[in-house]
Amino acid sequence: MPLTLPSSLFVTHRLxxxxxxxxxxxxxxxxxxxxxxxxxxxxxxTAAQSSPLQDLPRLVEHLDSILHHFLRLDHAVAxxxxxxxAVSERVRSNSDGYLAATLLVPHRDYTARHxxxxxxxxxxxxxxxxxxxxxxxxxxxxxxxxxxxxxxxHNELALQDGPLSTLQRQTLQIHPLTGSAILRExxxxxxxxxxxxxxxxxxxxxxxxxxxxxxxAIPPVAHLLHIIDTMAAKLMPRxxxxxxxxxxALGLMYTSMQEPVDRVLAGQLIKIMxxxxxxxxxxxxxxxxxxxxxxxxxAAAPLVSRELSPHPLVETSAPPFQIARAISQIxxxxxxxxxxxxxxxxxxxxx
Numbered sequence: 509m510p511l512t513l514p515s516s517l518f519v520t521h522r523l524x525x526x527x528x529x530x531x532x533x534x535x536x537x538x539x540x541x542x543x544x545x546x547x548x549x550x551x552x553x554t555a556a557q558s559s560p561l562q563d564l565p566r567l568v569e570h571l572d573s574i575l576h577h578f579l580r581l582d583h584a585v586a587x588x589x590x591x592x593x594a595v596s597e598r599v600r601s602n603s604d605g606y607l608a609a610t611l612l613v614p615h616r617d618y619t620a621r622h623x624x625x626x627x628x629x630x631x632x633x634x635x636x637x638x639x640x641x642x643x644x645x646x647x648x649x650x651x652x653x654x655x656x657x658x659x660x661x662h663n664e665l666a667l668q669d670g671p672l673s674t675l676q677r678q679t680l681q682i683h684p685l686t687g688s689a690i691l692r693e694x695x696x697x698x699x700x701x702x703x704x705x706x707x708x709x710x711x712x713x714x715x716x717x718x719x720x721x722x723x724x725a726i727p728p729v730a731h732l733l734h735i736i737d738t739m740a741a742k743l744m745p746r747x748x749x750x751x752x753x754x755x756x757a758l759g760l761m762y763t764s765m766q767e768p769v770d771r772v773l774a775g776q777l778i779k780i781m782x783x784x785x786x787x788x789x790x791x792x793x794x795x796x797x798x799x800x801x802x803x804x805x806x807a808a809a810p811l812v813s814r815e816l817s818p819h820p821l822v823e824t825s826a827p828p829f830q831i832a833r834a835i836s837q838i839x840x841x842x843x844x845x846x847x848x849x850x851x852x853x854x855x856x857x858x859x
Contacts (some may be wrong), residue, residue: 605851657686
């Protein structure tokens with residue numbers, strides 16, 4: 509479906525359309541982006557750490573540097589491609605550990621952290637959807653770069669306790685276009701990658717942006733990326749709200765309470781993450797607190813560590829260890845480090 513650049517003055521002063529679904533930066537915006545940020549340029553991507561809790565902060569730092577300096581780098585697209593391969597390999601070897609790390613590692617660099625969370629879920633969902641190798645990598649690459657057009661703005665909004673300004677709202681509305689245009693400027697030509705970034709905020713009820721598309725006009729993988737993006741956002745805290753408990757966030761999505769979504773995709777996401785994802789906290793029916801360590805065969809019955817102490821894991825499928833409710837809990841880094849053993853070199857259990 510051909511996409512047309514919105515005609516507002518704000519948009520046309522920043523972007524132009526040069527072909528079907530091909531958008532370009534204005535000279536002034538390009539020059540501003542090429543000046544880069546006051547953060548270090550990215551170093552080489554390091555090998556995986558033995559624990560995802562140690563590895564995730566390094567991945568976030570690496571991605572944050574790439575996103576901030578994208579147009580200043582000679583091989584930015586290749587760096588994202590390499591990172592997508594590295595993330596895919598890490599997640600497939602220890603998905604519970606990386607899911608846990610997204611919830612347990614202290615929150616900073618919202619844009620890069622959110623992108624990594626989405627990329628981790630994209631690996632699992634691409635496997636569930638049986639996407640081929642190339643399509644799976646493209647989806648992970650799109651997850652890593654979908655907010656490339658508003659890196660600083662997303663970081664600002666995560667810390668902002670108040671309404672968006674007019675400029676912030678306008679910038680947010682066009683960031684899928686800006687992100688695609690930045691990738692064009694950097695030489696990326698894969699049309700699926702562009703399409704999924706351009707459409708990752710479209711909603712089936714027509715309330716999305718920037719094209720207000722509806723229903724089946726939205727390509728399935730773009731809708732999948734939108735679901736992943738929405739879920740990751742609900743599970744990450746911001747200044748103005750805590751993270752939503754996973755059962756509530758997943759329930760809102762599956763029942764389409766806030767917007768209509770594909771229930772098959774929502775169901776697959778629940779199966780992959782569990783109603784209580786690794787790294788979240790629960791209260792058992794016997795009154796004990798527990799840390800969720802692994803997704804179980806039953807999405808509502810994960811394996812947990814009771815009383816937040818690293819002794820053998822407990823199944824929660826039968827009394828007295830059934831889950832009563834999700835709870836809010838924060839571990840300081842030394843305490844969280846005690847649980848590294850659960851995810852060090854820990855292959856996924858069959859399920």
